Amino acid sequence: MKRILIKIVINMKYHVRPYPRLEYGIKKVVNHFPALKAKLKQVGNQKTFYSSFVSTKSNRELLIDVTNVYAEDLKTGIQRVVRSIANELKNNDSLKNIDVQLVFLTDRNGYWCYRYVDEPTEMVVPKAKDIFLGLDFNAAVTEASYAGLFTDWKSRGTQICFVVYDILPILHPYWWYDGVSQAHEEWLKTIISYSDKVFCISQTVSKDVKKYMTQHTLNIQNKPSIHWFHLGADVDNSVPSKGIPENAETVLNQFRSKPSFLMVATVEPRKGHEQTLIAFEKLWADQVDVNLVIVGKAGWQVNDLIQRIRKHIELNKRLFWLEAISDEYLEKVYAASTCLIAASQGEGFGLPLIEAAQHKLPIMARDIA
Template sequence: MKNILKGWIRALLVDPKVIAIARKFLGPFPIVEDYVRVWNYLLKKKLFSNNSALTYTVRDQANIVAVNCEQKQLLIDISELILRDVHTGIQRVVHGILQKLLSNSPIGHYIVKAVYADASGQLRFANKFTQKLLAEVEHDADDSLIEARSGDIFFCPDLHLNYPFATLAALQQRGLHIIFAIHDIIGLRNAHLFPRAYELAFTDWIAGVMSVTDAIVCVSRTVASEVKTWLEEHPGQRTYPLPIGYFHLGANIESSQPIQAPENDSILILAACRSHPTILMVGTIEPRKGHSQALAAMEIFWKVGMDLNLVIIGKEGWRTQQLARQLRRHPERNQHLFWLENASDSLLIELYKQSSALLAASFAEGFGLPLIEAAYYGLPIIARDIPIFHEVAGEYAYYFPNTNSSDLAESIQHWLELDAQGNAPQSKGMPYLTWEQSTQQLLKVLLEDNWYTTYQPDKVDTTNKSDSTG
């Protein structure tokens, strides 16, 4: 009975509908919401940190430990995507990679299979999700427990903060090779930009990853270097060598829905794009994305009567209640200011084609997917002067100083003048990858050991790795 109750609570804590209701109720009370998030995480941590999954895995995988099969498995973890698919950020990346890997399976000696951790911490094949993603003829697909063999590779491109690392540790002892993707470490280096609950969860997640992973793959050279530097600054996090690789993301937007006729808001926004210069921002509304500073800069233009539009595409995120209220009640709303929280891929593509420039105002990023999406459609880029944007866009973007809204307004004004003269940097020649090319670059790291660098601790722990993580 106790285990049944625990399972019910676990399922409730990760239920998207329950989470949505809680967020709606707590939204007007940000301080209370922060406390509830912390309590929620600590409860999840307690419930998910038991060793039941470990015990199960040891018992039920025993008969397949030493199987020597020529056809090995490349297991792609999509645990967070299974719970909630918001079609943006990391989940857009997971979709892009997974679709290409599954479509090209088998890859060499590896057959690709999607997997996920269920509410009890056991790993299952994501057969139902795969069937839907590939638009296969429906049959009674069963999300059965995984059968991992020695020599199989487990790769997690997703970010599931309550991951059952004990399960992976048990499978690792039986020959499973484990690799995690790290999209950024902003939660470690700029914790003030996130709620306390996320800081706690991300710190625990990193510790879990470092305890079991055989290698990591980052989404940029910048993040790979940052991870290595962070490990050197925190030597206790990893006591044995860690290969670190990276790959770049794809630029072509994979739309999972057929293009539909524009809705009223879409028609209004696209008409505004055609009538006046339009600055486009793409990404979840979060403090680190720089929306507040961008809005303040645009207000400088609107106060003097300048016809300049700001279009924001992105859902409301954490710690943005005040900004969201400001956007919804702004006097320029639907005049020069437009905010769509649930724009379709087809509308986003049209905005990339018809806007004047993309504004990448983030204070910190792991990659900056909108930059290469903008370049794919030939949209000029105005980007904050931070290292990752230079890695992604190089000389093909106009950079503004990482200072204040007044300086940003001056930079936008300067870019408008350069654009009018035909001298603004153009993104059209900017190098980028398609998702097919991105996936091939990733496979070179995963299957051919094409590592960028290796973290070497000062004193390498000679203890057997499997024993140290058990």
């Protein structure tokens, strides 16, 4: 209950600030509740609260946010990238003069802070010339920013950088549940407001972010530099998940027995699964003997499609759905397939593209940037 109260207070304080009359009315009500008033005062002094901490580290640090991977690795494309890059930086010999630290964001002690993955009881207190890299997609940074965490870090001389995988919930809100677009936009505004540099996973995403900044110059005063980089597919060195099911060889032989077209993506509205399934139903009706292989967990707003797949007459005959498989098994599925279908209507990049190319698979891709 205490954590919920703190979150409510922080968010309320942030959102009513632009409306003085509303803020005054809330203060009149709050005066009748001394405990809540005390909590509001604590939040109001949050910057002083953060500034009272002193770092116990002497060496310069590169602080890498891996919050979601640390809490629960859902094996999404983003988390595969996070594991890979974090592992590469941790083991990069060229970074000899800086301590590379994996960190996670938490509010479990009643205030937002980062803690070290290797030392979970120790709070991160950065120093001048330390570097923070928001590698994981972590929506909670918005709440942490309301509390003054990143304002404190900036005042200490910490360089702040974030990675942007895409801003599709902002550009296409109808592909997600209500509220996702607004939350994603709050996150984007937050990271732009505090970042020195923003790194995007493709040139297209960097153009989207630059365009967004141009359209919102009145609301965002900070102007970080925007960069982009290529994604890779070095699965062996990305701390891959392991595990092969007992029936794997039987399933893989079914893939090898005829042309097998592979889709690797969470089953969600934008990924094009429904359109692809309709196309294959027409092929099967015309006696074209091919497999459609779907790899990816069930997502959101696709309940009808999920039921259609589960009850399909071709399921486990020429239609296969591997809902949650390891990276080790996925490598074998790529090797046993004939072609990748990338039917998504919008992507930051689409990791399966480079993974399929590494396996020398032909790719059928929707004509998008």
